[in-house]
Amino acid sequence: xxxxxxxxxxxxxxxxxxxxxxxxxxxxxxxxxxxxxxxxxxxxxxxxxxxxxxxxxxxxxxxxxxxxxxxxxxxxxxxxxxxxxxxxxxxxxxxxxxxxxxxxxxxxxxxxxxxxxxxxxx
Amino acid sequence: xxxxxxxxxxxxxxxxxxxxxxxxxxxxxxxxxxxxxxxxxxxxxxxxxxxxxxxxxxxxxxxxxxxxxxxxxxxxxxxxxxxxxxxxxxxxxxxxxxxxxxxxxxxxxxxxxxxxxxxxxxxxxxxxxxxxxxxxxxxxxxxxxxxxxxxxxxxxxxxxxxxxxxxxxxxxxxxxxxxxxxxxxxxxxxxxxxxxxxxxxx
Numbered sequence: 587x588x589x590x591x592x593x594x595x596x597x598x599x600x601x602x603x604x605x606x607x608x609x610x611x612x613x614x615x616x617x618x619x620x621x622x623x624x625x626x627x628x629x630x631x632x633x634x635x636x637x638x639x640x641x642x643x644x645x646x647x648x649x650x651x652x653x654x655x656x657x658x659x660x661x662x663x664x665x666x667x668x669x670x671x672x673x674x675x676x677x678x679x680x681x682x683x684x685x686x687x688x689x690x691x692x693x694x695x696x697x698x699x700x701x702x703x704x705x706x707x708x
Numbered sequence: 709x710x711x712x713x714x715x716x717x718x719x720x721x722x723x724x725x726x727x728x729x730x731x732x733x734x735x736x737x738x739x740x741x742x743x744x745x746x747x748x749x750x751x752x753x754x755x756x757x758x759x760x761x762x763x764x765x766x767x768x769x770x771x772x773x774x775x776x777x778x779x780x781x782x783x784x785x786x787x788x789x790x791x792x793x794x795x796x797x798x799x800x801x802x803x804x805x806x807x808x809x810x811x812x813x814x815x816x817x818x819x820x821x822x823x824x825x826x827x828x829x830x831x832x833x834x835x836x837x838x839x840x841x842x843x844x845x846x847x848x849x850x851x852x853x854x855x856x857x858x859x860x861x862x863x864x865x866x867x868x869x870x871x872x873x874x875x876x877x878x879x880x881x882x883x884x885x886x887x888x889x890x891x892x893x894x895x896x897x898x899x900x901x902x903x904x905x906x907x908x909x910x
Contacts, residue, residue, distance in 0.1 A: 590867075590874040590889060597896065598868040600903055603842060604849035605869075608765040608774070613757065616775055620753050620782045624746070627786045631744030 734798035741789050753782055756799070759870065760806055766865050767810035777813060781806040800879040803872075807862060807880055814858070845906050852902030856895055863888055864895040 669677075734755075740748025757778060764774035764781075784805045792801055853861055859881060866872040866880065878888045 591892065591896070593868060593871075594896065597864075597899060597903070600845065600849055600899070600906075601853075601865065601869055604846050604853060605766055608762045609771050611761065611771060611775060616757060616761075616778065617750070617753055620757070620779050621746070621750055623779065623783055624749055624786055627783070628741075628744045628746050628749060631742065631786075633744075635743055 735794055738789060738792050738798055739794065741786065742792075749782075749786070752785070752798070752802075756802060757782075760803070763803065763806060763866070763870055764810060766869065767807070767814060767862070773813070777806065777810050780809055784809065797876075800872075800876045803866075803876075804880045804882065807866075811858060811862070841906075845903075848902055848906070849899065852899050856898060857891075859883075860891045860895045863891045864899065867892055 734752070737748040737752050741752065760778045760781060761774055764777040765771065768774045768777055781802070785802060788805070792798070856864070863877055863881070866877050867874065872880070874888050874892070875885060878885045881888070
């Protein structure tokens with residue numbers, strides 16, 4: 587591709603002389619005018635943004651309805667009946683049969699030594 | 709000259725350099741503007757208004773017209789931000805809006821020639837002889853500039869004064885690289901011819 591010519595400082599200086607430097611203006615005022623004029627179009631854009639999520643809005647009441655239904659089900663479900671005396675006894679029997687008593691561990695021959703070794707990690 | 713045109717003054721004047729390194733966050737700011745973010749828009753305005761005014765002033769020749777043009781261009785940015793392609797540089801896209809609007813405004817107002825330059829900006833020479841020579845040069849160069857086709861004039865201004873790179877100008881004016889080079893060559897030929905008698909003093 588053919589290259590662009592070098593910039594010509596002499597020509598640039600002559601052009602600056604011909605045009606003069608751009609005058610000084612109140613930049614803050616210009617910026618303020620632009621900002622003021624832009625306020626409404628920018629607000630419209632901000633307002634238009636949620637439209638992108640509008641299709642998902644239909645799901646909000648559905649999710650709320652599902653939540654309420656779940657809570658209602660949980661509240662109306664019949665409570666578990668309390669344990670009877672017979673049930674309690676059965677549970678205790680099972681526990682006694684499967685779990686060694688603490689006293690057995692402590693009083694068994696060499697039990698305290700074993701416990702000490704286990705505690706020291708040796 | 710005051711620091712108001714510091715941006716223009718900082719333009720690197722060498723081949724291939726862009727007028728101003730495109731800030732990395734231009735794309736993010738443009739995205740913000742798309743979403744209606746006033747702070748993002750204000751940052752872009754603050755970033756580009758000085759250069760925009762310099763270009764607009766050279767096109768319109770009047771301070772008030774130039775300010776109006778800059779304001780209109782920024783409003784057009786808001787209207788057309790959805791057409792801005794993310795990933796492309798913001799500056800050429802913005803200056804395309806500005807330059808096209810400026811060209812249309814000039815056409816509709818029949819502003820073929822730029823109005824007289826205020827004396828305050830023209831007076832640089834310390835001696836009356838030097839000032840007289842400058843005035844003569846200015847008049848001569850203005851006549852030469854007035855003979856250039858509108859686009860040619862804009863191209864030479866954007867390239868020599870505003871520091872835009874050739875490909876950026878091609879993007880701004882929506883013409884090919886080759887066309888920009890040709891216009892630049894022709895414009896320089898005309899202006900150099902007009903400047904020839906003054907080269908001795910320069």
